[in-house]
Amino acid sequence: MRFDRSETSVEVVIPIMNAPPQPQPATIVSRLTRRTLANAIRALSMDAVQKANSGHPGAPMGLADIAEVLWNDFLKHNPANPAWSDRDRFVLSNGHASMLLYSLLHLSGYDVSIDDLKNFRQLHSRTPGHPEYGCAPGVETTTGPLGQGLANAVGMALAEKNLAARFNRPGHAIVDHFTYVFLGDGCMMEGVSHEASSLAGRWRLGKLIALYDDNGISIDGDVGGWFDDDTPKRFEAYGWHVIPNVDGHDAEAVRAAIFKARAERERPTLICCKTVIGFGAPNKQGKESTHGSPLGAEEVAAARQALGWSYAPFEIPADVYAGWDARTKGAEAERAWNERFDAYRKKHPDLAGEFERRMRGELPTEWPAAMRDCISAAVAKADAVATRKASLLALNVIGPLLPEVIGGSADLAESNSTIWKGAKAITEADAGGNYIHYGVREFGMTAIMNGLALHGGFIPYGGTFLVFSDYARNAVRLAALMKRRSILVYTHDSIGLGEDGPTHQPVEQLASLRLMPNMVVWRPCDVVETAVAWKQAIERTDGPTSLVLTRQNVAPQTRDARTVANIARGAYVLAEAAGGAPEAIIIATGSEVALAVEAQKLLAGKGRRVRVVSMPSAEVFAAQDGAYREAVLPAAIRKRVAVEAGVSDYWRKYVGLDGRVVGVDRFGESAPGGALMKEFGLTGAHVAAVVEGIFSK
Numbered sequence: 001m002r003f004d005r006s007e008t009s010v011e012v013v014i015p016i017m018n019a020p021p022q023p024q025p026a027t028i029v030s031r032l033t034r035r036t037l038a039n040a041i042r043a044l045s046m047d048a049v050q051k052a053n054s055g056h057p058g059a060p061m062g063l064a065d066i067a068e069v070l071w072n073d074f075l076k077h078n079p080a081n082p083a084w085s086d087r088d089r090f091v092l093s094n095g096h097a098s099m100l101l102y103s104l105l106h107l108s109g110y111d112v113s114i115d116d117l118k119n120f121r122q123l124h125s126r127t128p129g130h131p132e133y134g135c136a137p138g139v140e141t142t143t144g145p146l147g148q149g150l151a152n153a154v155g156m157a158l159a160e161k162n163l164a165a166r167f168n169r170p171g172h173a174i175v176d177h178f179t180y181v182f183l184g185d186g187c188m189m190e191g192v193s194h195e196a197s198s199l200a201g202r203w204r205l206g207k208l209i210a211l212y213d214d215n216g217i218s219i220d221g222d223v224g225g226w227f228d229d230d231t232p233k234r235f236e237a238y239g240w241h242v243i244p245n246v247d248g249h250d251a252e253a254v255r256a257a258i259f260k261a262r263a264e265r266e267r268p269t270l271i272c273c274k275t276v277i278g279f280g281a282p283n284k285q286g287k288e289s290t291h292g293s294p295l296g297a298e299e300v301a302a303a304r305q306a307l308g309w310s311y312a313p314f315e316i317p318a319d320v321y322a323g324w325d326a327r328t329k330g331a332e333a334e335r336a337w338n339e340r341f342d343a344y345r346k347k348h349p350d351l352a353g354e355f356e357r358r359m360r361g362e363l364p365t366e367w368p369a370a371m372r373d374c375i376s377a378a379v380a381k382a383d384a385v386a387t388r389k390a391s392l393l394a395l396n397v398i399g400p401l402l403p404e405v406i407g408g409s410a411d412l413a414e415s416n417s418t419i420w421k422g423a424k425a426i427t428e429a430d431a432g433g434n435y436i437h438y439g440v441r442e443f444g445m446t447a448i449m450n451g452l453a454l455h456g457g458f459i460p461y462g463g464t465f466l467v468f469s470d471y472a473r474n475a476v477r478l479a480a481l482m483k484r485r486s487i488l489v490y491t492h493d494s495i496g497l498g499e500d501g502p503t504h505q506p507v508e509q510l511a512s513l514r515l516m517p518n519m520v521v522w523r524p525c526d527v528v529e530t531a532v533a534w535k536q537a538i539e540r541t542d543g544p545t546s547l548v549l550t551r552q553n554v555a556p557q558t559r560d561a562r563t564v565a566n567i568a569r570g571a572y573v574l575a576e577a578a579g580g581a582p583e584a585i586i587i588a589t590g591s592e593v594a595l596a597v598e599a600q601k602l603l604a605g606k607g608r609r610v611r612v613v614s615m616p617s618a619e620v621f622a623a624q625d626g627a628y629r630e631a632v633l634p635a636a637i638r639k640r641v642a643v644e645a646g647v648s649d650y651w652r653k654y655v656g657l658d659g660r661v662v663g664v665d666r667f668g669e670s671a672p673g674g675a676l677m678k679e680f681g682l683t684g685a686h687v688a689a690v691v692e693g694i695f696s697k
């Protein structure tokens with residue numbers, strides 16, 4: 001049995017601040033054995049899982065000793081203020097170990113009660129099956145989809161380094177925190193761990209410290225049969241500082257490793273901790289059976305005995321609470337930081353104000369007027385421009401105005417038009433830039449963007465081809481789930497991209513992004529709609545936005561001032577029927593809006609009165625009041641045709657049983673874009689013919 005190894009009584013000396021050169025106030029908090037403190041996590045975890053009759057006891061029990069050392073000796077945080085900007089970030093990438101995090105939050109003094117723990121996994125509880133951002137204070141990110149927490153942590157560590165480069169001044173290190181992440185075999189196996197870790201090494205994120213739960217077990221059993229990488233060598237190859245072979249049940253060894261990790265300021269550190277899954281459950285520890293099911297009443301009782309934990313379920317003795325309580329030292333740490341920030345404010349008032357604005361996520365006061373001018377300039381610019389280029393025009397206005405906007409692309413900077421005039425690359429030598437070359441790593445990029453957005457102080461945008469949004473899909477989903485302001489720039493948005501062929505031509509991606517709850521998709525049709533889309537994306541504070549943009553040029557549309565104002569409502573009457581009340585409506589988005597207008601003209605020649613509705617954002621339109629929606633799409637007008645170069649099914653709800661959709665319901669072809677648009681019926685003449693067809697039905 002390895003679980004009685006470090007039963008030594010130690011005085012826990014807590015360094016309160018991070019930076020080693022500064023004098024460290026120290027507090028002696030406990031004379032309890034470290035093992036007893038860790039056992040509180042084990043007991044709470046196995047009891048909560050037992051009570052819920054569902055959950056994952058193995059990882060929390062295996063990681064308890066490591067977590068105890070990290071949280072009690074190192075983590076800089078204030079349970080009373082989980083939003084304190086300079087707290088260390090703690091990410092549990094192996095989110096199935098949620099009871100570990102909930103126990104830590106409860107024990108250290110966050111507003112997470114014992115009743116919250118008793119409600120683990122229950123309806124509307126603050127302790128759902130996997131940690132969800134926003135459910136309980138202290139949960140820094142939503143984890144469970146393995147590997148992404150690590151990538152989020154990379155984003156947070158990059159955020160810290162970038163803000164430090166931008167805001168710290170000699171003698172005023174107001175941004176100075178670590179990012180810690182726990183991860184398991186599953187996170188290591190996931191490809192996104194490669195994408196994110198490779199970048200972390202390149203960016204030399206010296207204040208990122210990952211602790212790997214190397215327990216040799218995943219759901220199917222001993223990982224040897226499917227995961228036999230030399231993980232230390234792998235991370236060394238990424239340029240990480242690796243501390244291998246740490247006994248994760250030896251508090252002193254873990255403590256020494258974390259000290260070493262913190263002293264290394266150039267490279268991120270991976271601490272490989274050998275652990276026993278389900279540590280303390282005498283008959284089940286070390287086995288996959290502890291991974292994802294309750295231990296069972298008998299084994300829970302046996303574990304209590306083995307661990308010397310004689311308390312009832314959910315009972316924590318006062319001295320154990322006292323040993324964990326981080327409130328006093330947390331308040332003191334934040335108070336000390338506030339003092340330092342006040343000194344900074346005296347010396348650098350503008351920087352201090354700007355830092356606070358950014359961390360609040362507020363836009364500067366000049367924003368509304370600047371965007372009004374940007375949109376007016378777009379109205380005046382009557383050129384045929386690809387909307388990806390229109391996006392760059394908008395970015396050239398937004399970039400200089402909002403230093404919190406941090407861009408990038410997955411190796412398609414030119415194609416995605418993501419590098420604006422003042423964009424400055426983040427490099428190893430200079431972390432203070434505002435543009436990230438993510439390399440060909442769509443998933444890593446999107447998960448890192450989530451980390452940047454979660455950290456605070458940033459509005460990330462990242463580009464790739466629309467068709468490759470699928471590579472990043474789950475990180476996009478988590479941005480939506482977490483309600484983070486992340487801006488996805490997806491160009492080459494249809495078969496209109498041309499010769500690259502069906503592998504590169506998105507067909508189902510557009511509709512599929514719209515299916516995601518809390519995702520807002522904009523597919524603008526010209527320079528003006530693109531400027532409005534960017535404005536809306538930046539102003540949206542409760543979720544991500546996908547900007548879906550053309551490779552090919554699109555004609556500018558003409559609008560009066562009221563029509564321009566209506567773009568922000570998601571859909572609007574772009575071209576009203578001439579000669580009386582409309583009999584039919586064509587709804588179109590993006591590059592197909594011009595076809596709709598052409599069809600309208602052809603139909604007018606035949607005496608048909610057709611309205612054209614441009615619908616750049618169906619989600620934003622759906623959120624408008626009923627009167628507005630009825631004004632744009634009157635229920636009585638049932639002759640409707642939707643036109644979009646993507647799968648047709650999405651549009652059925654707008655055209656109804658009497659309507660038709662002109663779409664693309666098969667993979668594309670390799671040919672020049674114009675030829676493909678004809679081949680697939682995406683022409684004004686064909687759209688007009690489809691509308692005619694409804695009249696003659």
Ligand SMILES: Cc1ncc(C[n+]2csc(CCOP(=O)(O)OP(=O)(O)O)c2C)c(N)n1
Pocket residue numbers: 058059094096144145146183184185186187190213215217218219277291
């Ligand atoms: C992306 C993703 N795929 C699959 C799962 C389902 N899953 C949850 S835990 C797990 C095994 C993880 O193994 P490990 O990280 O070693 O956890 P341990 O059993 O050691 O706690 C799997 C496959 C998941 N949560 N996320």
Ligand SMILES: [Mg+2]
Pocket residue numbers: 184185186213214215216217218
């Ligand atoms: Mg494992």
